[in-house]
Amino acid sequence: MSEKYISRSTTIAARQLGDEMMMMSAADSMLFTLNRTATTIWLAADGKTPLAEIVKKCVCTCQDVDPGVAYRDAVEFAEALAQHGILRISDHPMNGLSGEKGENS
Amino acid sequence: MTLMEELNHRALALGVPLSVHLDLTYRCNERCEHCYLDHDDKGELSTSEVMDLLSQLADAGVFFLTLSGGEPLLRKDCFDIIQSARALLFNVKLKTNGILIREAEARRLRALGVEQVQISVYSHRPEVHDGITKVPGSLQRTLAAIRLLKSQGLKVTIANVAMRKNLLDMDHVHALAQDLGVSFTMDPTITPMMDGNTSVLRLRISSDDLKNVLRNPKLVGEVQQFCAPPPVDDSIMEGLPCSAGHTSCYISPYGDLYPCVQFPLPCGNVRREKFLDIWRNSRQLHEVRSIQARDLPVCSSCAHLGTCTRCPGLAYMEGSMRGPSSADCEKSLSRTGIVPASMLSRPRAESRLDFCVSSMRPCC
Numbered sequence: 487m488s489e490k491y492i493s494r495s496t497t498i499a500a501r502q503l504g505d506e507m508m509m510m511s512a513a514d515s516m517l518f519t520l521n522r523t524a525t526t527i528w529l530a531a532d533g534k535t536p537l538a539e540i541v542k543k544c545v546c547t548c549q550d551v552d553p554g555v556a557y558r559d560a561v562e563f564a565e566a567l568a569q570h571g572i573l574r575i576s577d578h579p580m581n582g583l584s585g586e587k588g589e590n591s
Numbered sequence: 592m593t594l595m596e597e598l599n600h601r602a603l604a605l606g607v608p609l610s611v612h613l614d615l616t617y618r619c620n621e622r623c624e625h626c627y628l629d630h631d632d633k634g635e636l637s638t639s640e641v642m643d644l645l646s647q648l649a650d651a652g653v654f655f656l657t658l659s660g661g662e663p664l665l666r667k668d669c670f671d672i673i674q675s676a677r678a679l680l681f682n683v684k685l686k687t688n689g690i691l692i693r694e695a696e697a698r699r700l701r702a703l704g705v706e707q708v709q710i711s712v713y714s715h716r717p718e719v720h721d722g723i724t725k726v727p728g729s730l731q732r733t734l735a736a737i738r739l740l741k742s743q744g745l746k747v748t749i750a751n752v753a754m755r756k757n758l759l760d761m762d763h764v765h766a767l768a769q770d771l772g773v774s775f776t777m778d779p780t781i782t783p784m785m786d787g788n789t790s791v792l793r794l795r796i797s798s799d800d801l802k803n804v805l806r807n808p809k810l811v812g813e814v815q816q817f818c819a820p821p822p823v824d825d826s827i828m829e830g831l832p833c834s835a836g837h838t839s840c841y842i843s844p845y846g847d848l849y850p851c852v853q854f855p856l857p858c859g860n861v862r863r864e865k866f867l868d869i870w871r872n873s874r875q876l877h878e879v880r881s882i883q884a885r886d887l888p889v890c891s892s893c894a895h896l897g898t899c900t901r902c903p904g905l906a907y908m909e910g911s912m913r914g915p916s917s918a919d920c921e922k923s924l925s926r927t928g929i930v931p932a933s934m935l936s937r938p939r940a941e942s943r944l945d946f947c948v949s950s951m952r953p954c955c
Contacts, residue, residue: 496677496704497704498680498704499654499680499681499683499704499706500680501649501652501653501654501680501681502652503601503605503607503609503652503654504605506601508598508654510654510706512682512704512705515706515707517594517598519594
């Protein structure tokens with residue numbers, strides 16, 4: 487199993503509201519909310535920390551959950567967000583947060 | 592209930608200001624004859640003051656940020672402000688006339704992740720549009736900007752203000768929006784000027800024209816459903832007028848905070864107090880929030896209460912934030928043919944036509 491790295495997109499809007507994180511992608515104007523666990527993973531998505539480590543540190547220490555199951559769920563979650571441009575997934579570490587080409591230039 | 596409605600309910604329960612409309616300047620490079628602003632600079636917030644304010648708004652939980660004016664791009668620091676807003680992860684909507692947008696600006700707005708750009712187009716005919724803006728060539732430049740923004744993949748909305756002068760062009764502007772592949776919204780709201788001058792109200796469309804607008808399926812969708820008599824529902828009495836002061840507010844270029852851009856009740860100034868202190872403690876905002884439908888002396892007995900778009904800001908400008916806003920009474924009458932309570936208790940006034948057709952909810 488190769489390592490996976492996740493990086494937050496900077497093209498989205500996001501704000502904490504109570505226990506959840508509101509998000510909207512500028513690309514498709516779709517609105518999402520993430521629960522507390524998903525928000526924790528999203529906030530830790532720096533492109534450099536392996537997803538397995540994020541799950542171990544942020545999820546498994548707070549919840550009574552099998553690490554393998556938690557990791558598989560996290561990959562599924564990350565892939566779903568990646569489809570909407572909210573996260574980027576790679577087999578290699580990424581530099582900083584991800585945006586579109588030329589962003590903030 | 593949609594996700595957006597759910598978030599609004601949650602924000603209301605938590606006391607979170609979900610949306611803020613921030614005018615960066617009242618200066619403008621157009622002189623639209625219906626505009627409610629003067630265009631002087633009476634001491635705009637500096638760049639650092641705006642940056643600090645943005646940080647406070649993010650901390651307060653603001654998600655939707657509308658940057659407008661005047662013409663916001665007249666500020667040399669406008670892109671720096673947008674960049675800071677995006678770095679703070681706001682959902683940014685920009686309202687502009689587009690005159691200052693060339694390819695580089697369009698590309699920059701796209702790169703910064705601006706969610707939506709709203710641009711006013713009053714007519715498809717240059718002589719009418721330019722006649723309203725008082726700037727020769729403005730339609731051509733505005734349309735060029737829309738094309739550039741679209742070519743960058745940005746979401747653009749054409750906003751049309753219906754007035755006597757351009758009403759006949761409304762369908763053409765709608766068709767133009769479709770040709771350009773952008774959204775269209777129409778608003779017959781003509782608001783008195785900020786200094787109370789009501790001379791601009793002469794531009795409002797007539798009652799008969801309003802009826803036609805409200806029966807235009809291109810604007811309202813299902814006409815029969817839209818114009819149906821209001822339902823009877825006891826829970827309506829617990830209802831709140833609109834989001835103004837509850838989950839949204841307006842901040843002027845000088846830092847004055849109001850419940851809404853159309854509700855000129857001063858609640859504080861962000862130069863003198865922290866945003867969140869005003870939001871939580873302003874006596875005026877508390878008064879706005881205290882109003883429930885049951886407290887409205889005239890409207891609580893009105894048959895339209897459940898579907899009325901009563902604007903507390905317009906009502907405030909007419910004398911009482913708990914009173915009817917006559918423009919919305921007129922709209923309810925035009926829509927359904929049922930006489931509102933306010934018109935049963937006084938002689939019928941000349942039509943007042945402030946409402947938003949795009950959402951059929953108060954602009955605030």
